[in-house]
Amino acid sequence: MHVNWKHVAVVLAILPFAVVFGAWIGFFNVGASSGHWKITDWFLHFAMRSAVRTYALAVEVPPGLPHHAVQTAAGHFARGCALCHGAPGEPRSPAVLRMLPQPPDLAERVNTWSDAELFRIVKHGVRFTGMPAWPSEQREDEAWAMVAFLRRLPALGVEGYRDLAYGPAGALIDRPTTFQQALAECTRCHGVDGRGRSTATPVIAGQNEAYLLQSLGAYAEDRRASGVMNVVAKIVDRRHWQGLAAHFAALPPPPGRPGTATELVEAGRKLATEGNPSRRIPACLVCHASRDRNPVFPSLAGQPAPYVKQQLRLFREGRRGGTGYGHLMREVARTLSDNEIVALAAYFATAESRPARSIAIRSGLESR
Known part of the structure; x- marks a missing residue:
């Protein structure tokens, strides 16, 4: 069979113009009242699955x-x-x-x-x-x-x-408008007691109102990254933020859960109370437990270990912020090792929520 390559070249040169002309005159039906041709539907799904399979090769799957x-x-x-x-x-x-x-x-x-x-x-x-x-x-x-x-x-x-x-809320309100509906949206994950319904969720009971308000604002304005909270903060009407913050701030924080003083917990306690002066790591409790701390610094006592670990990793990777003080935590966290993060998380998960003045604290950078 003889192929006239000149004719093939002419057809290939004309084809793009023919496609554009067909689109311009409205030849292609974009209506959704009928589906694709079967061959088109098969090809699109084939292409999608193939693309996902190929790009997934670069995904590093966690051990669990x-x-x-x-x-x-x-x-x-x-x-x-x-x-x-x-x-x-x-x-x-x-x-x-x-x-x-x-x-x-x-x-x-x-x-x-x-x-x-x-x-x-x-x-x-x-x-x-x-x-x-x-x-x-x-x-x-x-x-x-x-x-x-x-x-x-x-x-x-x-x-x-x-x-x-849904948890205690029992249902989902598409667009919460009243305070009670907004509160129900929060309790779906944070629980009625504000202590979280999973160890991936922070304890917000007893946190300072200022911290809770700053967090809501950071989520709503995408200054603090969370695919979960960014959506929720935008759905809940801002006029209810103050009431929600006051409600959860008034709830009692969880009691301490003292356990066996393991080497891991002791290592976390030492770093939290003394810091590491040689590496310019300040004591965590100076900012997170003292009575006169900045009101936008959260209490970490009683926070679930998996939550604390993840937040410290996000700070270390430069992926968490939201307030004017986020850079302070990013600077501290970038020097923490994986073992130190695990130790701090283990310590705070068992720590009692109490004023820092009742315990001895050394910042590692200066006495306080």
Whole structure:
């Protein structure tokens, strides 16, 4: 068979103009009342799965999924994902079923993807499908928490899902307008007592009002990264922020949970109370436990160890801030080793919430 390459070259040169002309006259039907041709639908899904598989090769999967953060992920799933993908006891709406392409029922499809592929989809989304990227790309830990939740999703019953996603609130308010609705949105993850419903959630009971208000503002304005809290802070009406901060500030903080004085806890206590002068690491308790501390410095006593570890790592990586004092913690955290972070987290998880003047503290840089 003889191929006339001159004719082929002419066709290839004309083809782009023909495509543009076809688009200009409206030849291509973009209506969503009918689906793609079967071959088009197959090709698009083939291309999507292939792209996810390829890009997932670069994903570093952690040794274990963060199952301790599943409740927080479930709370976000109810707010940002269930509308399209459905949830146990909450089928997708007829309107969503008319979308092209149709969002899958994740309980049925999640096991067709690897952990790395799920992470890739959760973090970066999928173009041309309505699947958005994670609200904060800096928080890979939250994306991995969602992967852990998705792994559990197929086995969750209606009650199990509702307990994880809604907790004492019992339901989700699409747009909280009253104070009680705003409070219910907070308690879905922070609990009625403000002590958190998982070890990935901070204790906000007994925190200073100023700190809580600054945190809400930082989340709402994307100055502090969190795909979970950035969304919630924007949904809750600002006129309720002061009331919410006052409510949780008035709740009693958790009692101390003194345990065995292990070497790890003792190492954390020594660093928290004395710092390390040779490395210019100040004592944590100078800023986080003294009676006269800056009101926007939070109390760390009783905070869950996994939460403290993650926040210190974020500071060390330069991924956490939000207030005018974030640079101070980033400067301190960048010198901390993994072992020191683990030790500090273990110490604060068992520490009692009490004024610093009742214990001896040396800053490591100066006496106080």
